[in-house]
Amino acid sequence: xxxxxxxxxxxxxxxxxxxxxxxxxxxxxxxxxxxxxxxxxxxxxxxxxxxxxxxxxxxxxxxxxxxxxxxxxxxxxxxxxxxxxxxxxxxxxxxxxxxxxxxxxxxxxxxxxxxxxxxxxxxxxxxxxxxxxxxxxxxxxxxxxxxxxxxxxxxxxxxxxxxxxxxxxxxxxxxxxxxxxxxxxxxxxxxxxxxxxxxxxxxxxxxxxxxxxxxxxxxxxxxxxxxxxxxxxxxxxxxxxxxxxxxxxxxxxxxxxxxxxxxxxxxxxxxxxxxxxxxxxxxxxxxxxxxxxxxxxxxxxxxxxxxxxxxxxxxxxxxxxxxxxxxxxxxxxxxxxxxxxxxxxxxxxxxxxxxxxxxxxxxxxxxxxxxxxxxxxxxxxxxxxxxxxxxxxxxxxxxxxxxxxxxxxxxxxxxxxxxxxxxxxxxxxxxxxxxxxxxxxxxxxxxxxxxxxxxxxxxxxxxxxxxxxxxxxxxxxxxxxxxxxxxxxxxxxxxxxxxxxxxxxxxxxxxxxxxxxxxxxxxxxxxxxxxxxxxxxxxxxxxxxxxxxxxxxxxxxxxxxxxxxxxxxxxxxxxxxxxxxxxxxx
Amino acid sequence: xxxxxxxxxxxxxxxxxxxxxxxxxxxxxxxxxxxxxxxxxxxxxxxxxxxxxxxxxxxxxxxxxxxxxxxxxxxxxxxxxxxxxxxxxxxxxxxxxxxxxxxxxxxxxxxxxxxxxxxxxxxxxxxxxxxxxxxxxxxxxxxxxxxxxxxxxxxxxxxxxxxxxxxxxxxxxxxxxxxxxxxxxxxx
Numbered sequence: 040x041x042x043x044x045x046x047x048x049x050x051x052x053x054x055x056x057x058x059x060x061x062x063x064x065x066x067x068x069x070x071x072x073x074x075x076x077x078x079x080x081x082x083x084x085x086x087x088x089x090x091x092x093x094x095x096x097x098x099x100x101x102x103x104x105x106x107x108x109x110x111x112x113x114x115x116x117x118x119x120x121x122x123x124x125x126x127x128x129x130x131x132x133x134x135x136x137x138x139x140x141x142x143x144x145x146x147x148x149x150x151x152x153x154x155x156x157x158x159x160x161x162x163x164x165x166x167x168x169x170x171x172x173x174x175x176x177x178x179x180x181x182x183x184x185x186x187x188x189x190x191x192x193x194x195x196x197x198x199x200x201x202x203x204x205x206x207x208x209x210x211x212x213x214x215x216x217x218x219x220x221x222x223x224x225x226x227x228x229x230x231x232x233x234x235x236x237x238x239x240x241x242x243x244x245x246x247x248x249x250x251x252x253x254x255x256x257x258x259x260x261x262x263x264x265x266x267x268x269x270x271x272x273x274x275x276x277x278x279x280x281x282x283x284x285x286x287x288x289x290x291x292x293x294x295x296x297x298x299x300x301x302x303x304x305x306x307x308x309x310x311x312x313x314x315x316x317x318x319x320x321x322x323x324x325x326x327x328x329x330x331x332x333x334x335x336x337x338x339x340x341x342x343x344x345x346x347x348x349x350x351x352x353x354x355x356x357x358x359x360x361x362x363x364x365x366x367x368x369x370x371x372x373x374x375x376x377x378x379x380x381x382x383x384x385x386x387x388x389x390x391x392x393x394x395x396x397x398x399x400x401x402x403x404x405x406x407x408x409x410x411x412x413x414x415x416x417x418x419x420x421x422x423x424x425x426x427x428x429x430x431x432x433x434x435x436x437x438x439x440x441x442x443x444x445x446x447x448x449x450x451x452x453x454x455x456x457x458x459x460x461x462x463x464x465x466x467x468x469x470x471x472x473x474x475x476x477x478x479x480x481x482x483x484x485x486x487x488x489x490x491x492x493x494x495x496x497x498x499x500x501x502x503x504x505x506x507x508x509x510x511x512x513x514x515x516x517x518x519x520x521x522x523x524x525x526x527x528x529x530x531x532x533x534x535x536x537x538x539x540x541x542x543x544x545x546x547x548x549x550x551x552x553x554x555x556x557x558x559x560x561x562x563x564x565x566x567x568x569x570x571x572x573x574x575x576x577x578x579x580x581x582x583x584x585x586x587x588x589x590x591x592x593x594x595x596x597x598x599x600x601x602x603x604x605x606x607x608x609x610x611x612x613x614x615x616x617x618x619x620x621x622x623x624x625x
Numbered sequence: 626x627x628x629x630x631x632x633x634x635x636x637x638x639x640x641x642x643x644x645x646x647x648x649x650x651x652x653x654x655x656x657x658x659x660x661x662x663x664x665x666x667x668x669x670x671x672x673x674x675x676x677x678x679x680x681x682x683x684x685x686x687x688x689x690x691x692x693x694x695x696x697x698x699x700x701x702x703x704x705x706x707x708x709x710x711x712x713x714x715x716x717x718x719x720x721x722x723x724x725x726x727x728x729x730x731x732x733x734x735x736x737x738x739x740x741x742x743x744x745x746x747x748x749x750x751x752x753x754x755x756x757x758x759x760x761x762x763x764x765x766x767x768x769x770x771x772x773x774x775x776x777x778x779x780x781x782x783x784x785x786x787x788x789x790x791x792x793x794x795x796x797x798x799x800x801x802x803x804x805x806x807x808x809x810x811x812x813x
Contacts, residue, residue: 040731046707048730049773051750056757058696060769061653062631063784276783413724444790494790548788603786 221340229342230299231313232282234269236340238322239599264322265601272610273299273317274601280317281622283610294610295620310342323392323399333361333385335401347422350385350403354432354481359416361385363408383408388415389441393478394449397421400478401431402441417441419454419478434481442471446497454478457491473502473532489535492528496551498574502530503556505549506537527576540576557582559602569600583611628652631694638686646679653695656774656784657702663775664706665713666723674709678702699774730772733800734807749812756806760799767795 040048224235266273271282280299289295300307300314307314319329320338329336329344336344352358358372359380366374382405389402403416417439418431434441442457457471470490474483492504505525527544530537549558556574561567572579583600600611608621629637629648637645654675661671678701691697710722734749757765763785770781778796782789807813 040727040734042725042727045725045727045730048750048753051747051754052757052769052773053754054693054696054700056754056765056769057699057773058693059762060766060774061656061695061699063763063766276779279783494788547791 224340226341228268228340229310229313229316229338230266230268230271230273230282231301232268232270232273234340236266236268236273236327238325238327239265239267239272264320265599266327267599272599275299275317275320280314283619289620293618293620296622310344316342321387321390323390325392328390330387333382335387335390346427348399348401348420348429349423349427350416350418350431351428352430353416353418354430359405379407379414380405381408382406382414386413389417389445391445391447393419393447393452393454396449396452396478398478400434400445400454415439419481432479432481434476434483436474436476436483442491444495448497451475452478455486455497457495458483458485460490473497473530487530487532487535489530489537492530492537494547494549495530496549496556496574498551498554500532501574502532503528503540503549503551503574504530505544505546506530529575546570567604569602635686635690635694638682639690646683649682649694649698650675650679653698657699659776659780660699660774661702661706663723663777664703664710664725670709671706674702674705677705681705703773725775726771729796729800733804734813749807752807752810752812753803756803759806764795764799767792768799771796 222235225233227233228236230236264275266275267285270286271284273280273282274296281296282299283294283296287294298314299317300312302312305312305314307318309315316329316338319331321328321330321335327338328347329338331344333349334346335348337347338344350359357380358376359382360370360373360376361382363383364374364376364378364381384406386404386406387401388404389400391400393400398419398421400417400419403418404413405416406413416431417434417436419434420429420431423429436456436458438459440459442459445454445456447454454476456474456476458474460470460472472488473486473491473495475486476483487502490506491502492506495502495504497503505527525544526539527541527546527549528537528539545561546558547560549556551557551574554573555571557569557571559567560570566584568581569583570579570581583602602609602611608619610617610619629652634645634648634652637648657675657678658668658671661674662668665671665674678698681701682698714722757768760768767781767785770776770784771778776784778789778792782792785792804813
């Protein structure tokens with residue numbers, strides 16, 4: 040399909056579909072409003088005499104009469120008519136209608152305690168009181184005793200060695216020039232705040248952590264992360280950069296975010312500008328870097344940049360250059376470089392530290408002057424030496440294509456990643472398969488023929504995630520239609536067997552910090568929670584409850600939860616909910 | 626700040642009140658810019674496109690009174706962006722043009738027996754529209770944001786909430802369903 044055909048095809052999409060998408064953000068898609076609309080419609084259907092426009096005075100049916108009538112179940116509503124999160128069943132609708140909405144449940148803490156139990160501790164170290172369901176209006180409070188809070192994920196590496204994390208306790212000297220020096224920094228940093236810039240969470244704007252698993256969307260060339268220093272929290276997502284003061288509050292006591300650069304008249308086009316710096320900022324899951332003009336720089340708190348890596352040659356002897364193919368006497372041998380290795384622009388797609396091996400994995404996208412299709416270089420590399428030399432070890436991936444989720448096993452020194460099953464231009468591919476990649480040789484070995492579930496993570500030699508299973512309806516002993524349901528389960532890599540842990544799950548944003556799984560769960564309509572559990576589903580703890588729909592867990596680490604709800608954004612810091620006036624669009 | 630309804634904005638535009646233009650830009654400008662950025666690859670070009678679209682709307686209302694203001698704006702914006710992209714490519718200034726997600730869509734529409742003409746004609750678009758009509762609203766919105774607005778998955782996730790992986794998986798499943806639907810209709 041060429042561009043003209045594409046525009047012709049898509050240009051014929053129905054105008055109401057186009058408008059629906061444009062108006063989506065501005066509509067209330069909360070569970071309450073959707074339930075309310077369904078309930079209202081059904082109420083009118085059942086009691087038309089009470090909803091006549093012409094006659095408003097009707098005798099209400101007596102309670103006795105109502106009780107004498109058999110109660111009809113609510114009508115079946117197809118999944119197409121209901122938001123996805125209501126697929127749990129009709130009883131959920133009835134329960135939701137009965138709920139009193141609008142109450143906020145705080146996770147309060149006793150003095151000296153912390154809300155979050157550090158990863159690796161068991162429930163013997165903490166206790167959780169039962170959570171009020173919110174049947175009564177008002178605020179219900181849950182207290183939890185816990186061991187002293189762990190610091191941010193960046194400072195508390197995962198303890199599990201075969202979970203999705205680096206798993207090592209000792210941190211090697213960072214590229215920024217020494218861990219202790221960095222942490223002791225007290226001056227103004229390059230984002231305009233004071234003190235050392237610390238990574239809170241990184242990757243996609245969902246549950247993600249400051250560890251070596253790092254997920255980027257393929258089209259997001261710049262980093263997505265949450266940072267903090269002594270003055271601010273910084274939220275970087277796509278091209279939206281904002282900061283929240285740790286101390287300043289509005290007249291009504293709310294925290295608020297503001298654009299990351301508050302310099303009047305700033306054109307945002309130099310390293311003196313926090314927004315410019317943020318636009319080039321990436322992280323390997325622990326340290327910060329800047330990617331600029333096809334070079335990856337390590338960056339210290341005061342903004343000093345040191346060249347860290349430049350793609351110039353790979354393990355197959357391929358050489359790369361920026362510019363158009365040419366023969367430059369000042370660049371010996373440039374005429375011999377294949378045209379496809381000349382690039383007009385290089386983008387950094389994925390970038391992650393591989394534990395403490397002294398190696399990093401990166402995916403670079405090369406744009407070319409004479410082609411509309413970029414090429415990709417997936418490689419493991421070491422930082423450049425004093426001479427500016429570095430060789431990238433190419434990953435030998437089928438189709439040179441890798442998904443945005445991966446995990447590093449520091450004991451085995453294997454990088455686990457999803458690779459598309461097929462690369463047939465006509466048929467596309469049907470799913471991702473798990474490959475284990477030797478970071479020293481680049482050799483990639485398929486681990487299973489079973490498709491990876493979505494939101495997958497690797498722990499204890501198994502792959503967990505939410506798989507899309509078919510639920511077949513049986514009528515009269517015969518299959519009669521079916522539907523696809525989301526089950527949380529476990530994929531045995533050896534046998535390819537998929538075991539369902541939780542059928543028709545209401546877990547979302549599932550991800551793993553160390554040995555624990557963090558996710559959001561909708562216990563009932565309008566009652567979303569953030570939970571933590573073992574990968575096998577045991578020992579589930581409720582970390583945060585919100586009497587509203589949590590639409591996304593944007594950034595999470597121990598002690599820092601930033602969520603998006605149907606009522607706006609909220610910041611939960613060590614158990615305290617910070618009222619927040621948040622703009623998401625500058 | 627209260628967000629005006631489209632009807633309110635339309636009334637302001639009809640009265641030639643410039644606050645209507647501001648309100649329109651505030652409400653839908655960001656989405657339009659994101660779309661134009663994906664088509665043109667340049668923030669400056671995207672801003673110019675949006676400004677041109679707003680000007681066209683200002684000049685056309687009244688006498689026009691579009692039934693759907695948001696759809697009107699984004700459609701005008703998209704056409705301007707496509708025209709600008711075509712011009713840049715013709716003049717070979719398109720070296721930095723971003724890639725459109727056409728490979729994703731063509732992969733689910735391709736047929737070995739009908740490699741090219743499958744993309745021809747109104748019939749295919751009508752079939753796709755029928756399919757889109759069967760989808761849950763959020764799924765359909767994701768599909769439209771991806772293939773009409775050309776937004777990257779991360780931006781779509783920001784629009785609809787949730788993570789990019791969810792969006793990516795939803796799109797993949799939807800493309801599979803679309804293909805199955807077209808096969809069932811005998812189109813592939």
